[in-house]
Amino acid sequence: MIGPSACFHGGIYSVDPNLVKVDFSSSINPLGVSKYVLRSITKDLGSLTSSYPDPECRDLKENLSDYLHTHRECINIGNGATEIIHNFARMYARKKVIIPSPSFCEYELASRRMGACIFFVPLHNLHLDADQIIEKARGSDAIFLCNPNNPTGLLYKKSLKKIIERIDNSTKILVDECFIEFVDESDRHTMIRSIEQFDNLIILRSLTKSFGLAGLRLGYSVSNSKLALKLAAGRISWNVNGIAQRAGSAALMDLEHLKKARTIVQEEREFMYVNIRKRTQFFAPVKSDANYFLIRIKNNKYSSTEIRDSLLTKNGVLVRDCSSFTRMGSNYIRVGIKNHVENLILLDALESFEN
Numbered sequence: 001m002i003g004p005s006a007c008f009h010g011g012i013y014s015v016d017p018n019l020v021k022v023d024f025s026s027s028i029n030p031l032g033v034s035k036y037v038l039r040s041i042t043k044d045l046g047s048l049t050s051s052y053p054d055p056e057c058r059d060l061k062e063n064l065s066d067y068l069h070t071h072r073e074c075i076n077i078g079n080g081a082t083e084i085i086h087n088f089a090r091m092y093a094r095k096k097v098i099i100p101s102p103s104f105c106e107y108e109l110a111s112r113r114m115g116a117c118i119f120f121v122p123l124h125n126l127h128l129d130a131d132q133i134i135e136k137a138r139g140s141d142a143i144f145l146c147n148p149n150n151p152t153g154l155l156y157k158k159s160l161k162k163i164i165e166r167i168d169n170s171t172k173i174l175v176d177e178c179f180i181e182f183v184d185e186s187d188r189h190t191m192i193r194s195i196e197q198f199d200n201l202i203i204l205r206s207l208t209k210s211f212g213l214a215g216l217r218l219g220y221s222v223s224n225s226k227l228a229l230k231l232a233a234g235r236i237s238w239n240v241n242g243i244a245q246r247a248g249s250a251a252l253m254d255l256e257h258l259k260k261a262r263t264i265v266q267e268e269r270e271f272m273y274v275n276i277r278k279r280t281q282f283f284a285p286v287k288s289d290a291n292y293f294l295i296r297i298k299n300n301k302y303s304s305t306e307i308r309d310s311l312l313t314k315n316g317v318l319v320r321d322c323s324s325f326t327r328m329g330s331n332y333i334r335v336g337i338k339n340h341v342e343n344l345i346l347l348d349a350l351e352s353f354e355n
């Protein structure tokens, strides 16, 4: 299925930013950036700003290789995971690309830029339709698989594995695990351990969400070293600035920060699920494995855009209107999980929408 481009990003710059008091539209570590990271960058801000950064990001790669228990030759660093999506598309999204849908918009934007023919394979009850994907992927150049998926928040285990095992290895597979660090430990099945088994597999990660570094832009990929070299050839020199490199290394020294954030996500996800169901009639939260979740609008009288606009103008609360995700329709919003006080503001806003 090839469709017209309907997707675009949300975030505070998609609306009047002056209206936003609490932003639930992006899904970042609920604690923000750690104090340890801030101290580490501010103490050397002058030299980090005036010197050229290491074009190879050596320190950061070393720290990532310890964190991931993988070889540094397998890692590529990007100016956000977004840069790597575009590099991947430039190298591999030539003619035919597969994207399960709805999913993260950037895969479509990057593939369209390359003039590739995009085949969207609809999710089935929000889950991957592995057989359809395997069937459609015949003869394709590339496939994007988001795990956990954005916007559904669902983690795919067996279906994802089945797809990776069955797809011909001439098709390059990008598995986007940018939110996997927020998944509960018992379910956190990364595909990083499979990069040697599948030489067409690239795993995408981001430090912007897990460590609250969205403004600095920092992402990375993990693949076998041969593929990593090919991807590296496509990037521009000094693609990652020095402050971002230092912040990334410091973040990996302070893993307690991520651990605390995970506890908040786990508790607040359950709290919000129970309380939205209890306190509202119009809104049905969808169970999620990630640090964000979908809310289905039960009442057909209002679209997701109308609800976003109303919550923003009346309450200063910004939610993600999911109608800009290809094939999502107009009866879902998505919210990030924040701290308890902020989550109560969202609950009140949803409740007051109905009155």
Ligand SMILES: Cc1ncc(COP(=O)(O)O)c(C=O)c1O
Binding pocket: 079, 080, 081, 082, 083, 104, 146, 150, 176, 178, 179, 205, 206, 207, 208, 209, 214, 217, 218, 219
């Ligand atoms: C699934 C997914 N992958 C990648 C990205 C981009 O991450 P980064 O901020 O590292 O560019 C996003 C951003 O929202 C995302 O939702």
